[in-house]
Amino acid sequence: MNAKNDLKEHLKTCERLLIGIGEEWKRPEAEVIPAYDSLYRLTEGKDFFIVTTVTDGRIFKSGIDPARIVAPCGNDSWQQCRDACTKDIWEPGEVPDGVCPHCGAPLIPNTVAAEHYIEEGYLPQWQAYTRWLAGTLNKELLILELGVGFGTPTVIRWPFEKTAFFNQKSHMYRINERFSQISQEISGRAVPVSDNSVEFVRGL
Numbered sequence: 001m002n003a004k005n006d007l008k009e010h011l012k013t014c015e016r017l018l019i020g021i022g023e024e025w026k027r028p029e030a031e032v033i034p035a036y037d038s039l040y041r042l043t044e045g046k047d048f049f050i051v052t053t054v055t056d057g058r059i060f061k062s063g064i065d066p067a068r069i070v071a072p073c074g075n076d077s078w079q080q081c082r083d084a085c086t087k088d089i090w091e092p093g094e095v096p097d098g099v100c101p102h103c104g105a106p107l108i109p110n111t112v113a114a115e116h117y118i119e120e121g122y123l124p125q126w127q128a129y130t131r132w133l134a135g136t137l138n139k140e141l142l143i144l145e146l147g148v149g150f151g152t153p154t155v156i157r158w159p160f161e162k163t164a165f166f167n168q169k170s171h172m173y174r175i176n177e178r179f180s181q182i183s184q185e186i187s188g189r190a191v192p193v194s195d196n197s198v199e200f201v202r203g204l
């Protein structure tokens, strides 16, 4: 069986497309650009949503509709107050001196690495995502899990398994160089592909 051709067929026929992007995509920009270009092409015209744990913000330069992307681990280019005195989040250049206008503490990247991570940066999109996901239950759902390891499994890996388990019309591809293993409960609907997901997507 050729997983790539099989996946391409599912891409043509699916009613909904759910994509998860993980650790394998934490690579220099030049290496991931062609893969994001490819993702843009394959999501075009689709009813899709993308969840990413990558914080480099590169996906937001890909042309993919940001209304269909959620980045729960944050974004390196957005800034928050180090002491979280406010839930404000600033875009690059909005606060040129890099100091919190409210309390004078330094501004730091708005990501999970922050000691006091301000989740307001992604929560509106997370709500949009959960609404979208609720609407996929009886649809032909194609799930592409791309390079998601065990760094933050509660964000993509485990919930995607649950989604594949409950949606009997779903098909899932777990594409991962090292961690493509599939649990018994979803083995009928999920296909492990032991390839690097960035390379794999670039070749789609």
Ligand SMILES: [Zn+2]
Pocket (backbone or CB within 6 Å): 081, 082, 083, 084, 085, 086, 100, 101, 102, 103, 104, 105
């Ligand atoms: Zn502050």
